[in-house]
Amino acid sequence: MIMAEPTLQKTFDFAQAESRVYSLWEQSGAFKPSGQGNPYTVVIPPPNVTGSLHMGHALNNTLQDILIRFERMRGKSVLWQPGMDHAGIATQMVVERQMKEEGAPKRTDMGREAFVEKVWNWKEQSGGTIINQLKRLGASCDWSRERFTMDEGLSKAVRKVFVQLYRDKLIYRDKRLVNWDPKFQTAISDLEVINEERDGHFWHFKYPLENGETYEYVEKDEDGTVTLKETRNYISIATTRPETMLGDGAVAVHPSDARYKPIVGKRVLLPLADRYIPIIEDDHPDPDFGSGAVKITGAHDFNDYQVARRHHLPMHVILDAHARMLASDIMPEKYVGLDRFEARRQVVADIDAAGLLEKVEDKKVNQPIGDRSGVVIEPMLTDQWYVNAEELAKPAIAAVKDGRTRFIPENWSKTYFQWMDNIEPWCISRQLWWGHRIPAWYGPKLNGDAYDPEAHEIFVAETEAEAMEIAAAYYHEKPKIAETREAFLALKANGKREPVLYREEDVLDTWFSSALWPFSTLGWPEKTDALAAHYPTSTLVTAFDIIFFWVARMMMQGLHFMEKVPFGDVYIHALILDEKGQKMSKSKGNAIDPLTLVDQYGADALRFTLAALAAQGRNIRMSESRVEGYRNFGTKLWNASRFAQMNECQYTPDYDPTALHDVINQWIVHETASCVDTVTEALEAYRFNDAAGAAYRFVWNVFCDWYLEFAKPLFMGDDENRKTETRQTTAWVLDHILKVLHPFMPFMTEELWANLAPRDGHLITAQWPTPAPSHKNASAAAELDWVIGLISAVRTARAEINVPAGAKIPMVIIGDNPTAMRCFDSHGDRISKLARLKSVETAESVPAGAAQIVHSGAVFALPLAGVIDIAAETARLDKELGKVTSEIQAIDKRLGNEAFVAKAPEAVVTETRSRREGFEAQREELTGARKRLDDLVG
RNA sequence: GGGCGUAUAGCUCAGUGGUAGAGCGCUUCCUUGACAUGGAAGAGGUCCGUAGUUCGAUCCUACGUACGCCCACCA
Secondary structure (H helix, E strand, O other): OOOOOOOOOOOOOHHHHHHHHHHHHHHHOOOOOOOOOOEEEEEOOOOEOOOOOOHHHHHHHHHHHHHHHHHHHOOOEEEEEOEEEOOHHHHHHHHHHHHHHHOOOOHHHHOHHHHHHHHHHHHHHHOOHHHHHHHHHOOOOOHHHOEEOOOHHHHHHHHHHHHHHHHOOOEEEEEEEEEEEOOOOEEEOHHHEEEEEEEEEEEEEEEEEHHHOOEEEEEEOOOOOEEEEEEEOEEEEEEOOHHHHHHOOEEEEOOOOHHHHHHOOOEEEEOOOOEEEEEEEOOOOOOOOOOOEEEEOOOOOHHHHHHHHHOOOOOOOOEOOOOEEOOOOOOOHHHOOOEHHHHHHHHHHHHHHOOOEEEEEEEEEEEEEEOOOOOEOEEEEEEEEEEOHHHHHHHHHHHHHOOOOEEEOOOHHHHHHHHHHOOOOEEOEEOOOOOOEOOEEEEEEEEOOEEEEEEEEEEEOOOHHHHHHHHHHHHOOOOEEOOOHHHHHHHHHOOOOOOEEEEOOOEEOHHHHHOOHHHHOOOOOOOOHHHHHHOOEEEEEEEHHHHHHHHHHHHHHHHHHHOOOOEEEEEEEOOEEOOOOOEOOOOOOOOOOHHHHHHHHOHHHHHHHHHHHOOOOOOEEOOHHHHHHHHHHHHHHHHHHHHHHHOOOOOOOOOOOOOOOOHHHHHHHHHHHHHHHHHHHHHHOOOHHHHHHHHHHHHHHHHHHHHHHHHHHHHHOOOHHHHHHHHHHHHHHHHHHHHHHOOOOHHHHHHHHHHHOOOOOOHHHOOOOOOOHHHOOHHHHHHHHHHHHHHHHHHHHHHHOOOOOOOOEEEEEEOOOHHHHHHHHHHHHHHHHHHOEEEEEEEOOOOOOEEEEEEOOEEEEEEOOOOOOHHHHHHHHHHHHHHHHHHHHHHHHHHOOHHHHHHOOHHHHHHHHHHHHHHHHHHHHHHHHHHHHHHHHO
């Protein structure tokens, strides 16, 4: 019989199909919520507008898309809310760099308004390439709802949140030590600082006592024995940052440190600066470290800052915004304007010249580095805006404690708690231009009827008009607005009572707006339908490295403003590493570009690989060979479909999988149902690798390897009823396969779905299968297990006795084993075909010189007298016998243990006994076979 | 200093209180009527070590060893 011509090519032309299929989906409106069924909502972790797709994005968005497609097919009203983040520092950096390349005027020369406009232009032209890259991956976001954190709507949400938190006293302005980035000249948050161990030095300086005073310096060992005693006229301090000594306010020693007791309360002459500072006692110094005496630079070190505050020491700011030495009354002229590192060299040289350099040690120093700028961060004493994170964290901690939000894997809640329990005030102001300008206006502070020249009043409001109103009430007259800081300061300085307002120049940390993402993108503060339907969102999918940056802050803001958690589940996926287990990065040059893989193997292959590797709780090492392997899997499915098509396996809507006659069809329906159940349960539990693995094994190792091979003779045969049933069953199974694989391999499955049968709609919105108990058929499954087992056993024996793969050989069933007889009755033909048998006969005893196969206690003989190598055959049987015997021994040992029989669950004992019976039957037959072999040799 | 994680086949990794698996690689064979991006068979493991809990431990507990990550850090 001649097979039908397939419309499918030999392999899937993904390059040709992907864009076509994608626009088909988009045009069909499938990406929009259906409005029917329960809502299922995911907000995308907004990529930076400057970003381009890396492996982390590919994984993150593949997993989201799998969930989204799964739930969409399950009939939910699905929204995957897309958008981008304005990425303050990163974007400003990119645009400034571009301006420099173009030779355009510098940002500071062109002014704020022009620069911001320039950034917007850049965004329109070059921003957001990542969106198209996500589409190439197959992401089924509702692009009609795409949002940007700087959109008018989201900006309004930001202003409203800021104002309300300010009025709730959860946002305030404060002068504290912040992490200052001298490259970008802005404050950054603790999270944006990376500590890096670098080579540095430990300088030991002598600070001479005032008026040449001296004291007995005594060092003792642990036993109290004096190890050093000398008269000193100085105190020794050690520092990794010599230049900061110019801003020292004191030298601190520990109260328990006997060495310095004689001089506590006295003063030392601060070298180079030529001023006197006290020696104080504080718990901060560690007597066992360095000299035990610490110089205190309150304005440039976080620990020193605490000490300085406790002791009301002066905090001398010695650096400017560029981290250059700042002119002031305590700064010696010669250092003014020097960069901090030049100043360091100069200070060391000068100390040395003064004979006060005791020694220099090499030392690993932890340096705080700006994550964007890569430069050493400087602690600086500045005025900034802060969020009282401690207060907002309370309900966010409670929500995870009581399970309203759960982390998957659960372990991550510990990381979350640990950070939230120790949370510090969140510095939200940035000295940048690109971002949400803080809605606060400064005006002169009233002191009675006059202005206080040292202070100002702050008016926080969502709009300038509103700020004016509030200010008018304060001043009892309508204030003016100053357009520039200079104008403002000039008006303020002229002393006249003429109220003028000037808007805060700082913008907000980008994460401040990202924190609102789950509700700002849905329209808040407007009461939109989308907000009502899709908040709280269902699942957040993200990597652990932004739990602090983003997840925690969304929890805080969501609970504060929506009074509900922003998401029920937080699925934390792995980080992607290269094949050697190293973090991928552009600078290391080990980054694999996901789009290159998409070009090479197709988006489906990459997606399937990522899903298959996404086991919980472990990082992923990406290797191209895996992608290749899953590309092959796609080809396998493609060709199976092609084969089905050639054999006219047409999908029939009224096919009834519970009314089948042929056992192989009953069996494959059973297996299909099991596979669907496994995939469904795995996806519900975010076990992507289990879901992918189950589908993979079913398609390849069950459907292709066995079912289609069983079906071949039927397709070629002339039993029209069985042929029809098998064709329909094949189509039905394939239909299920396409559905189950669609979330993982959307492009190929959609393409096959369209080619295999004319149908209404697209696979993307087809209904996810829900197998009924009646699809299961345990006896068919057991029967086919036996058949497959026998075929495998024959193949093994053939291979081991070197029967040529093409040769057809006779087989003899020995005795009248009932299972064997029954199975051969219904499956004899397919066994013969797949085991390459010429004939099957029955006999009472094994013919002389035959190879013997023992399968489930039944004996089969391959009478190949003369062909068989007796020694090899003996070895083969002995090996099997050995296996079975050791199994029996292990079982006997267990069953012989009275405690096991008495205490183990009944079912386990019963099962153990029945396993023993199976092995025992096998052993008896193998022993018999072995004996016959011996008899042959004589 | 605090927290988390990992150790299973040559490699990369699943997994389970009772019977240890996959992919890749390797060996042998096969152009059998979809698929060589394929098919068949095979070799390969002290489940890191020690002790404990248990009838039974690769799995649970403790300790140890090795490696990795996060947070905080010695000026």
